Amino acid sequence: RCEFSPDGRRIAVVDREKIRIHDSRDGKEILVLRVFSRRPFDGGYNPVCAWSRDGKSLAASTWNEKIAVWEAPDEPNQQEKFKLSHDRTFTWRLNVAQAALAQDRSKIALFHLKRLQNQSPPDTFGAYRRAGLSMRFGDWLAARADYTRRLDDLEPDDGSATLGCARVLLILGEKIAYQKYRSYLQKQISLSEGREPDWRPIRALLLAPVEQALAETLGDFAARSYDRPRYYNDPREEDALNLCLARYRAARYAQAIDAWDRYSNNYALSSKWYAPLHALILHRLGRVEEARARLDDAERSRRPAPREEPQSDSTRMRLPPSYADFIILYDEAVKVIRR
Secondary structure, three states: OEEEOOOOOEEEEEOOOOEEEEEOOOOOEEEEEOOOOOOOOOOOOOOOEEEOOOOOEEEEEOOOOOEEEEEOOOOOOHHHHHHHHHHHHHHHHHHHHHHHHHOOOHHHHHHHHHHHOOOOOOOHHHHHHHHHHHHHOOOHHHHHHHHHHHHHOOOOOOHHHHHHHHHHHHHOOOHHHHHHHHHHHHHHHHOOOOOOOOHHHHHHHHOOOOOHHHHHHHHHHHHHHHHOOOOOOOOHHHHHHHHHHHHHHOOOHHHHHHHHHHHHHHOHHHHHHHHHHHHHHHHHOOOHHHHHHHHHHHHHHOOOOOOOOOOOOOOOOOOOOOHHHHHHHHHHHHHHHOO
16 A cells, blocks of 8 residues: 655555655665564455644554554754765665575675674664575574564564574573563464464474473474465474474374474475484384494584684685584584484
């Protein structure tokens, strides 16, 4: 939906995540207003917006049945203009870095990430996006700081930030912080209110040992989610892996190996990053030699973390999104199988 300002000079275009303000003369985007938190589900929601009569205020409906209102400030002073320029540059570098990663151009992405490291994000969404980039290059401490900032500013409905924060806490060995975080994760699950919960808080809980009853519940969620009718870009692969993890955490090892076979047959390319989980299941089934061999295979895929072996910019490589899970499960498998 779009609305012209009373003087006809600006156009407000609203979607489910943000409002973009354009100059009506040349169509150039002059401002982005981003206040909507990520929705926990994709229900029927069509936002609308409206200008005030004097054109100095703009209101928009939100998915949680609230109204967001922005008021135009007076003419910005020099300091405010500098901040606006900084914020646009920060966002531009994020966009370029993410586009470079999508094209497998790691050096370009790292170049822009390094220039963002000492900058203050314009908002918590910018911090969240920078955290995702930091994760892809193994900078766990930087990612932890940005994910925490994102979560501190939102209600618990942002699945990506929730999973990212859980991953870095486990990788950094912050067990006490992760245990405190578990109640937050379970609240994420409870927000579904009868709908199938998002796969990300489920994964965040299953990456570490959980009580059998909770594992059973999460496994039921994953099974129903996996079997439901699929839609465009639906995360069936993630549901399949969650089901495998849940069966393992619930000590249902025969079901876990069946779930693993289905997962690895359908998603052979990504399954190599979850080889430590396969090794853990084999070990619990008493197939010790197979488990050790599988763990040896996983070890060959493991790359040194930055804290273990400093890397120059020329050798520092991007990590796949699932590499954080690989590190967490690999460390657990080493402790269980090689004790």
